[in-house]
Amino acid sequence: MFDILEADIVVFQETKIQRKDLVDDMVLVPGWDCYWSLPKHKKGYSGVVIYTRQSVCAPIRAEEGITGTLYPPGCTTSFAEGAEDQKIGGYPSKIQLDASLVDATTLDSEGRCVILEFPAFVLFGLYSPANRDETRDDFRLGFLDVLDARIRNLVAMGKRVIVTGDLNISREELDTANAEASMRKNGYTVEEYISTPARRMFNQLLEGGKVIGEKDQGREKAIMWDACRGFHPKRKGMFTCWEQKVNARPGNYGARIDYVLSSLDMKTWFSNSNIQEGLMGSDHCPVFAVLKDQVEVNGEMVHTIDMMNPPGMFLHGIRQREYSVRDMLPSSGKLIPEFDGRRNIKDMFTRRPVLAKTQSAATSSTDLEQESGKASETIHSIIEQSSQTESRGAFPRTSKDVVPSVAGKRRPSTASSTNRPCKRSKSAASNPAIPTNNKGQQSLKGFFKSTAAANDSPAAPSPPQQAESQTGSNSNLVLEAALALNPNPDSAAPSTQTSEAKSLGSTSPTSPLANRGACLNGIRSARGSPSKDGGAIEDSDMVHDPIESKESWSKLFTKPAAPRCEGHDEPCKTMLTKKSGMNCGRSFWMCARPLGPSGAKEKNTQWR
Numbered sequence: 001m002f003d004i005l006e007a008d009i010v011v012f013q014e015t016k017i018q019r020k021d022l023v024d025d026m027v028l029v030p031g032w033d034c035y036w037s038l039p040k041h042k043k044g045y046s047g048v049v050i051y052t053r054q055s056v057c058a059p060i061r062a063e064e065g066i067t068g069t070l071y072p073p074g075c076t077t078s079f080a081e082g083a084e085d086q087k088i089g090g091y092p093s094k095i096q097l098d099a100s101l102v103d104a105t106t107l108d109s110e111g112r113c114v115i116l117e118f119p120a121f122v123l124f125g126l127y128s129p130a131n132r133d134e135t136r137d138d139f140r141l142g143f144l145d146v147l148d149a150r151i152r153n154l155v156a157m158g159k160r161v162i163v164t165g166d167l168n169i170s171r172e173e174l175d176t177a178n179a180e181a182s183m184r185k186n187g188y189t190v191e192e193y194i195s196t197p198a199r200r201m202f203n204q205l206l207e208g209g210k211v212i213g214e215k216d217q218g219r220e221k222a223i224m225w226d227a228c229r230g231f232h233p234k235r236k237g238m239f240t241c242w243e244q245k246v247n248a249r250p251g252n253y254g255a256r257i258d259y260v261l262s263s264l265d266m267k268t269w270f271s272n273s274n275i276q277e278g279l280m281g282s283d284h285c286p287v288f289a290v291l292k293d294q295v296e297v298n299g300e301m302v303h304t305i306d307m308m309n310p311p312g313m314f315l316h317g318i319r320q321r322e323y324s325v326r327d328m329l330p331s332s333g334k335l336i337p338e339f340d341g342r343r344n345i346k347d348m349f350t351r352r353p354v355l356a357k358t359q360s361a362a363t364s365s366t367d368l369e370q371e372s373g374k375a376s377e378t379i380h381s382i383i384e385q386s387s388q389t390e391s392r393g394a395f396p397r398t399s400k401d402v403v404p405s406v407a408g409k410r411r412p413s414t415a416s417s418t419n420r421p422c423k424r425s426k427s428a429a430s431n432p433a434i435p436t437n438n439k440g441q442q443s444l445k446g447f448f449k450s451t452a453a454a455n456d457s458p459a460a461p462s463p464p465q466q467a468e469s470q471t472g473s474n475s476n477l478v479l480e481a482a483l484a485l486n487p488n489p490d491s492a493a494p495s496t497q498t499s500e501a502k503s504l505g506s507t508s509p510t511s512p513l514a515n516r517g518a519c520l521n522g523i524r525s526a527r528g529s530p531s532k533d534g535g536a537i538e539d540s541d542m543v544h545d546p547i548e549s550k551e552s553w554s555k556l557f558t559k560p561a562a563p564r565c566e567g568h569d570e571p572c573k574t575m576l577t578k579k580s581g582m583n584c585g586r587s588f589w590m591c592a593r594p595l596g597p598s599g600a601k602e603k604n605t606q607w608r
Contacts, residue, residue, distance in 0.1 A: 002032065004279070007288065008056040011114075013127035013166045015047030019336070027333045028342060031055060034333035037064045037125075039111040046110045048165070049333075050125045054323045057308035061088050061117040062331040065108030066124075066143075066150050067097065073330050088117045090154035092146050100142035107143055120307035121266065122154055126165035131198065144201050148219065151205070155223045155263055163224065163261040166241075166284065169202045171226070172210050174236065176255035177597065207264060224261045227273040227289045237597075240275055244283045245575075247594040251607055252277075260289040269295045269304075293317075565591045 002010060019038055027034060029051065037048045052059060064070050068080030068091035075082070080091040097104050114125040126147070129140040154161050172194060173179040183193050194200070195212045203209030204219040206226055232238060239254035248254060260273055273289040294301045303317035313321055328335060562571040572589040596607030 002029075002051070002053075005286065005288075008053040009123070010051040011125040011164045012049050012051075013047075013125070015049055015111075016044045017047055018043060022333075022336070022338070024339070024342075027336065027339045033058070033328065035059075035062050035064075035114050035116060035329075035331050036333050037111040037114045040109040042110065046112055046127055048111060048114050048125050048127050050114050050116055050123070052116070056305065057118065058310060058313065058323060058327050059116040059118050059123075059329065060310050061086065062329045063088055063115045064111075064113070064331065066113045066115070066147050067092060067104035067108050069104045070108050073335065075330075088115055088122060088154075090122075090150050090157055090159070092149040092153065096149040097146065100145050101138040102142040104146070107139070107146060112143065113147075117159075118308050119311070120304065121160035121162050121263075124151070124161070124163040124165070126163065126167060128165070128167045128169070130168040141197055141201075144198055148201060148205055152218075152223060160266050161224070161263045162266070163259070164287075166258050167202070168257050169198050170255045170257055171199070171203060171206070171229070175238075175257075177237075177239065177253045178255070206261070223263060225264055225267050227260045227262055227270055228256075228275065228287055230267070231270075231273045238275060239277070240287055241284045243595075249283075250594040251596045253595050253597055258284055258287045260287055262289075563589055565593075567591065568593065 015036075015038075017038065019036075022036075026049075031054055032051050033054055034052075035050045039046050063072075063079045065079070068087070069078050071078050072082070079087055092104075100107070110129075112127045112129070116123045116125075128147075129136060129143055131137075131140065151161055151163065170176040170179075173190070176182075179193065182188070183190070188196075191212050194203070194210050200211060201216075201219070203211050204215050205222065205224050207222040207224065208226075209222065228238070237252050238256055239252060240256050240258040242249035242252075242254035246253075256275075258275075262270070269291055271290045271292050273287075276286045276288065279286055291304050293304055295304055296302075297307075303314070305317055306314045308314075310327060313319065313323070313327075333339065562573070564570065565572050568591065570592060573592040574587050575590050577583045577586050577588065593607060596602050596605065
């Protein structure tokens with residue numbers, strides 16, 4: 001995936017996992033480091049992670065949360081109260097935190113922010129709360145309020161800032177396809193739509209943002225620049241999120257809520273910024289921004305890579321030393337106790353071990369070929385030895401058959417191994433011959449079908465088999481007697497039938513399994529209603545046609561056929577009502593085609 005994105009810093013939002021769900025492929029990515037922010041209480045909710053390519057960039061500080069109240073791994077001091085050389089800074093003051101309706105610990109408990117500091121800038125990876133219902137308004141506005149304060153504090157300190165992620169806010173009408181529908185639904189005018197609390201707060205932060213009336217106190221100055229809109233100021237339909245339930249992506253009926261923002265002093269650092277709407281896999285599409293190789297800092301041209309790593313790692317764009325474990329930060333995902341000191345199993349096979357200097361010069365290709373030949377001969381000899389041991393089957397192992405143990409493990413003595421009682425496997429000759437073609441009853445149909453007759457010329461059974469066949473024939477006398485019953489009440493007497501049944505059972509060469517189907521059919525005949533003279537009359541109601549039964553069950557469990565759409569004469573798809581009310585939980589049919597750009601029903605078009 002990283003190869004497809006061709007990026008050096010990748011930010012993911014809404015990971016929806018907990019710490020116990022992390023696996024090697026998420027954390028131990030070869031050549032990459034990662035920094036996680038996971039929800040503290042809710043399961044399968046929120047979550048942010050930033051991946052950095054170690055060959056290009058390495059942060060010098062990392063934090064989780066926007067308030068600074070959380071604690072670094074293994075520390076009892078919060079980020080805000082740590083040493084000056086270890087904290088990023090710009091933390092909201094007590095007055096700024098008190099302005100929020102939600103306390104700071106709660107704001108950072110849902111895993112919504114990771115902050116990395118490079119010598120060049122401070123990077124925010126964000127997943128802002130969405131506008132779902134009124135119960136979350138206080139949390140959403142409180143999060144945005146504290147975020148605005150943290151960004152402004154960092155800029156006031158003289159640090160450059162880049163903000164990336166899903167902010168769940170569309171700037172203006174140009175950034176959403178349902179602006180008019182939303183205004184009609186809520187009864188808003190254009191001014192009221194632009195002045196909603198979250199949108200107004202966001203636009204006051206951005207250069208060129210629409211703000212109706214005077215700006216709020218403390219937010220008079222715009223400090224951030226929308227990179228993607230800066231490169232495409234008039235582009236319509238530049239959306240990054242689409243509703244999956246109504247399949248709105250093919251018709252591009254969506255909104256732009258994912259951003260790459262930078263402080264104003266970095267506007268000239270970017271060479272391009274755009275969206276990748278063709279990259280599938282989520283209801284969002286990636287947004288990217290490209291930094292120039294060289295940028296102007298204090299009137300001098302500086303290689304960007306020099307400022308994306310700790311001091312001394314790069315100089316004039318040339319690497320001076322390699323990335324090592326000492327460059328890892330305490331918040332790195334690779335230092336999580338479950339993954340610390342480990343590496344991905346794929347990395348073991350892709351990286352060749354480094355030889356010692358004294359051995360590297362002396363080792364040649366001929367020596368390697370000789371070693372590999374010896375190893376292959378050893379492996380073949382062990383395989384042949386093990387196959388010979390398995391072929392002996394019932395015979396116990398001797399000391400010569402034992403494969404040498406791994407170095408470092410204690411090898412048991414010969415005396416102890418010979419005195420120990422050896423577990424003997426059952427001999428193949430002691431087991432009775434079992435037909436190899438008998439696989440047992442494979443399905444319910446086999447219960448209603450009679451099995452195939454035995455072979456015409458069976459092999460002569462051994463003495464144990466003869467005894468077993470005699471026992472089997474005697475045990476089935478009663479069942480086979482039922483088979484010989486005459487369904488006609490005017491036939492011979494019961495005593496004659498019994499004698500015939502005994503002779504049939506004693507002379508039948510078939511096995512009990514082969515007579516199973518016939519016996520069951522005979523039992524059904526015997527279950528008829530009794531006649532006056534003690535016979536049995538077959539009851540046709542007790543016999544069921546298996547094909548008819550199968551069709552009846554299939555009709556019972558088969559889903560009903562989907563109705564046809566009136567406009568396109570195509571099968572509809574089923575939807576479930578989740579809106580509260582009398583129809584909540586009920587399913588309904590809807591046209592399967594995607595929603596069009598207008599967001600409304602369209603007749604005689606390719607859209608719904």
